[in-house]
Amino acid sequence: MDPRRAETGKNSDQIQSGHVYHLALDIGGSLAKLVYFTKNDEHIVGSEKKKSPMKASGISNSSRNSPVLNGRLNFKKFETSKINDCLEFINSMKLHLGGVYKIVMIAMVMNAGCQQPESPGSQTITIKATGGGAYKYADLFKEKFRISLDKEDEMDCLVAGANFLLETIHQEAFTYMGNQKQFVWIDKNDLYPYLLVNIGSGVGMIKVEGDGKFERVSGTSIGGGTFWGLGKLLTKCKSFDELLDLSYRGNNRAVDMLVGDIYGGMDYSKIGLSSTTIASSFGRAISENKERDDYKPEDIARSLLRMISNNIGQISYLTALRFGLKRIFFGGFFIRRHPFTMDTLSVAVNFWSKGEAKAMFLQHEGFLGAVGAFMSSDKHGLKELLANQKVERPPSKLSFSLDQTQVPQQDGELNGDESIECSVYGA
Amino acid sequence: MDPRRAETGKNSDQIQSGHVYHLALDIGGSLAKLVYFTKNDEHIVGSEKKKSPMKASGISNSSRNSPVLNGRLNFKKFETSKINDCLEFINSMKLHLGGVYKIVMIAMVMNAGCQQPESPGSQTITIKATGGGAYKYADLFKEKFRISLDKEDEMDCLVAGANFLLETIHQEAFTYMGNQKQFVWIDKNDLYPYLLVNIGSGVGMIKVEGDGKFERVSGTSIGGGTFWGLGKLLTKCKSFDELLDLSYRGNNRAVDMLVGDIYGGMDYSKIGLSSTTIASSFGRAISENKERDDYKPEDIARSLLRMISNNIGQISYLTALRFGLKRIFFGGFFIRRHPFTMDTLSVAVNFWSKGEAKAMFLQHEGFLGAVGAFMSSDKHGLKELLANQKVERPPSKLSFSLDQTQVPQQDGELNGDESIECSVYGA
Numbered sequence: 001m002d003p004r005r006a007e008t009g010k011n012s013d014q015i016q017s018g019h020v021y022h023l024a025l026d027i028g029g030s031l032a033k034l035v036y037f038t039k040n041d042e043h044i045v046g047s048e049k050k051k052s053p054m055k056a057s058g059i060s061n062s063s064r065n066s067p068v069l070n071g072r073l074n075f076k077k078f079e080t081s082k083i084n085d086c087l088e089f090i091n092s093m094k095l096h097l098g099g100v101y102k103i104v105m106i107a108m109v110m111n112a113g114c115q116q117p118e119s120p121g122s123q124t125i126t127i128k129a130t131g132g133g134a135y136k137y138a139d140l141f142k143e144k145f146r147i148s149l150d151k152e153d154e155m156d157c158l159v160a161g162a163n164f165l166l167e168t169i170h171q172e173a174f175t176y177m178g179n180q181k182q183f184v185w186i187d188k189n190d191l192y193p194y195l196l197v198n199i200g201s202g203v204g205m206i207k208v209e210g211d212g213k214f215e216r217v218s219g220t221s222i223g224g225g226t227f228w229g230l231g232k233l234l235t236k237c238k239s240f241d242e243l244l245d246l247s248y249r250g251n252n253r254a255v256d257m258l259v260g261d262i263y264g265g266m267d268y269s270k271i272g273l274s275s276t277t278i279a280s281s282f283g284r285a286i287s288e289n290k291e292r293d294d295y296k297p298e299d300i301a302r303s304l305l306r307m308i309s310n311n312i313g314q315i316s317y318l319t320a321l322r323f324g325l326k327r328i329f330f331g332g333f334f335i336r337r338h339p340f341t342m343d344t345l346s347v348a349v350n351f352w353s354k355g356e357a358k359a360m361f362l363q364h365e366g367f368l369g370a371v372g373a374f375m376s377s378d379k380h381g382l383k384e385l386l387a388n389q390k391v392e393r394p395p396s397k398l399s400f401s402l403d404q405t406q407v408p409q410q411d412g413e414l415n416g417d418e419s420i421e422c423s424v425y426g427a
Numbered sequence: 428m429d430p431r432r433a434e435t436g437k438n439s440d441q442i443q444s445g446h447v448y449h450l451a452l453d454i455g456g457s458l459a460k461l462v463y464f465t466k467n468d469e470h471i472v473g474s475e476k477k478k479s480p481m482k483a484s485g486i487s488n489s490s491r492n493s494p495v496l497n498g499r500l501n502f503k504k505f506e507t508s509k510i511n512d513c514l515e516f517i518n519s520m521k522l523h524l525g526g527v528y529k530i531v532m533i534a535m536v537m538n539a540g541c542q543q544p545e546s547p548g549s550q551t552i553t554i555k556a557t558g559g560g561a562y563k564y565a566d567l568f569k570e571k572f573r574i575s576l577d578k579e580d581e582m583d584c585l586v587a588g589a590n591f592l593l594e595t596i597h598q599e600a601f602t603y604m605g606n607q608k609q610f611v612w613i614d615k616n617d618l619y620p621y622l623l624v625n626i627g628s629g630v631g632m633i634k635v636e637g638d639g640k641f642e643r644v645s646g647t648s649i650g651g652g653t654f655w656g657l658g659k660l661l662t663k664c665k666s667f668d669e670l671l672d673l674s675y676r677g678n679n680r681a682v683d684m685l686v687g688d689i690y691g692g693m694d695y696s697k698i699g700l701s702s703t704t705i706a707s708s709f710g711r712a713i714s715e716n717k718e719r720d721d722y723k724p725e726d727i728a729r730s731l732l733r734m735i736s737n738n739i740g741q742i743s744y745l746t747a748l749r750f751g752l753k754r755i756f757f758g759g760f761f762i763r764r765h766p767f768t769m770d771t772l773s774v775a776v777n778f779w780s781k782g783e784a785k786a787m788f789l790q791h792e793g794f795l796g797a798v799g800a801f802m803s804s805d806k807h808g809l810k811e812l813l814a815n816q817k818v819e820r821p822p823s824k825l826s827f828s829l830d831q832t833q834v835p836q837q838d839g840e841l842n843g844d845e846s847i848e849c850s851v852y853g854a
Binding site: 024029030081200201202218220221222223224225226228230232233234255256257278279280281282283284285286287292293295300308310311314315318319321322351404 | 456457510627628629645647648649650651652653655657658659660661682683684688705706707708709710711712714718719722727734737738740742745746748749764779
């Protein structure tokens with residue numbers, strides 16, 4: 001699937017027919033993630049499904065009677081090294097024009113009859129941003145489009161994003177094992193505490209006990225950056241996605257030393273290790289008279305992926321056990337809904353916990369920080385409203401359904417450009 | 428230091444002046460380890476320091492009056508790929524002539540006036556052996572020298588060896604941090620339970636509760652085989668020791684992504700990460716437009732060593748915590764008393780335990796399995812006698828001192844050929 005097609009497809013159509021009203025950024029070491037809200041059409045309906053003078057004037061009444069804005073939450077990523085593409089995208093879509101308004105202000109703008117904000121040249125616009133790049137690229141954003149990045153703490157955003165998605169989005173969490181994907185129903189009242197494992201360049205493990213209640217309790221330096229860094233040195237791959245694709249076709253037995261290699265093809269059953277268990281990652285390379293280029297790059301990619309996923313799964317489980325956390329959610333762009341990665345993480349958690357714990361994944365794993373930054377615009381507004389709305393309205397009106405037509409399938413461009421149907425409403 | 432000089436030095440002199448009376452083997456995936464006992468001279472003294480008719484006749488009386496044999500426990504290693512060198516060594520030293528006798532039989536042989544056993548051609552000799560190679564090379568030993576390898580379980584030997592060394596050898600255990608080596612006095616009655624982390628090609632973690640009481644509770648495939656396997660593919664090193672030497676001179680900052688790289692040189696103090704903490708091992712290779720050969724091999728070796736040692740330290744600590752084990756002993760040939768490896772393991776355990784746990788190392792880390800196989804010849808004889816002797820005699824007579832003149836210093840040939848002064852006596 002050509003990612004360009006997705007860019008010029010539904011998203012831009014939506015933007016032409018509707019409006020962009022909110023944008024947040026998460027600029028990481030390797031990827032810049034955008035979350036923005038677009039309105040589907042001009043309908044502004046109150047929760048009682050009728051217009052009221054209060055709404056028309058843009059002044060909010062009680063949340064029970066607030067105007068509702070139907071639209072989509074859109075997700076988009078760029079390579080951080082191509083940050084100018086990201087800037088151009090923001091500019092071309094006029095995304096940042098909505099950024100000056102807090103979500104509670106949306107109704108006002110809407111109700112003023114498509115009143116346009118002032119032109120971007122006339123004032124400095126502020127956009128919520130998180131990640132290291134929010135500092136690194138602040139000047140670039142200011143110089144090019146007079147956009148000021150309002151920096152939010154990375155971990156705050158990560159946790160806020162995960163909490164929001166898990167509490168609000170229907171079918172956000174799922175398990176994956178043996179090619180079986182199974183959505184998990186999360187009871188909002190039984191969500192906390194949980195372990196959030198965010199796999200970016202490195203891996204952070206966060207004990208989450210509630211909104212704003214969290215602690216980074218562990219982590220490992222063996223993460224996505226290790227996979228891509230070592231992969232780059234060991235293969236001729238030009239991108240992370242290419243390496244990930246390769247791993248899907250490889251066989252780690254060419255590179256890894258298995259238990260059977262040591263015990264003459266036998267299991268070491270006394271200690272419960274089968275002959276196919278990896279005894280030593282890359283250990284077979286010791287005894288063979290081969291150099292790097294004598295190995296197939298797909299086999300190397302596969303071994304790397306198994307080594308790293310298995311290690312993260314093991315440390316995650318041990319950490320969850322240590323803090324008595326019964327749920328482990330994996331997020332971050334390393335996963336990219338890649339079946340083999342999820343399967344290895346799941347098998348590792350299953351193996352080390354002897355079946356007692358289950359790895360869970362998030363549909364929007366790569367956008368936790370960006371969603372958190374998006375939410376941070378009005379911590380006591382948007383989040384609360386959505387939460388209240390969920391209680392006060394029938395679930396069918398509020399469960400945000402993932403627009404599957406926007407999700408490319410396993411083509412190395414996973415989790416790139418998608419959107420969620422949703423409704424927000426002004427206070 | 429020329430390892431050949433060590434071989435033709437004190438060891439062979441000892442063998443010429445004395446006798447070899449016991450041999451055991453541990454043949455691993457990459458190294459074959461030998462442990463053998465040589466008698467220093469012809470003195471056979473009873474524990475009361477006088478000869479008795481009982482001793483002369485070779486028939487044991489009570490353990491209090493048993494004859495004592497002064498000598499040395501010798502340690503030697505060969506690369507498994509050069510197993511013929513090992514066989515030649517055994518043959519040249521006539522080590523295997525002692526192998527047929529159980530340790531309790533030594534006094535009999537001695538007291539019969541240097542009676543020689545039958546020639547090796549006339550009978551099949553049995554030697555205790557452990558490790559995967561005990562199976563793989565069994566035929567070779569039999570065909571070449573009519574040596575039959577009596578196979579012992581690898582983990583049994585590992586634990587028996589560690590227990591024996593920790594209980595019996597003075598200054599066997601030590602801590603290492605910030606270039607400071609500190610011997611730890613081990614109270615035999617307070618030794619158990621402990622976690623034994625054996626770092627070979629892979630890593631095994633064993634909860635040890637006493638003699639023969641142990642369970643493999645964890646492990647990781649990221650071990651010595653990963654260091655050497657990845658190192659071989661990433662550098663032009665020809666041996667494990669060369670790679671280890673290289674790592675000593677390298678700087679991991681050239682290859683790793685540090686916290687400061689992400690946060691513009693700042694600490695992420697909110698979560699207690701300093702700017703020099705490794706955020707992502709090999710993560711710097713992502714952003715740089717460099718290939719494998721553009722990096723210094725010593726920097727790659729250093730990053731590999733830190734990545735692997737740090738990971739082992741972390742998983743070990745989490746595992747010890749899980750099972751309430753207050754002591755962690757690291758063994759296996761990966762360490763080789765390499766200061767930087769020990770330092771990284773210690774720092775990892777210290778970091779993750781917030782100073783509550785300490786990594787400990789063993790002087791004879793690479794020979795645990797071989798010592799265990801050596802002990803297995805007469806489980807109820809040698810071990811018990813040595814233990815009893817320790818109680819019944821003044822410690823000065825029993826503490827086995829490491830012969831430092833035999834220990835090469837940090838030249839890549841560490842822990843290769845050494846010996847311990849010791850005394851054994853017949854039952």
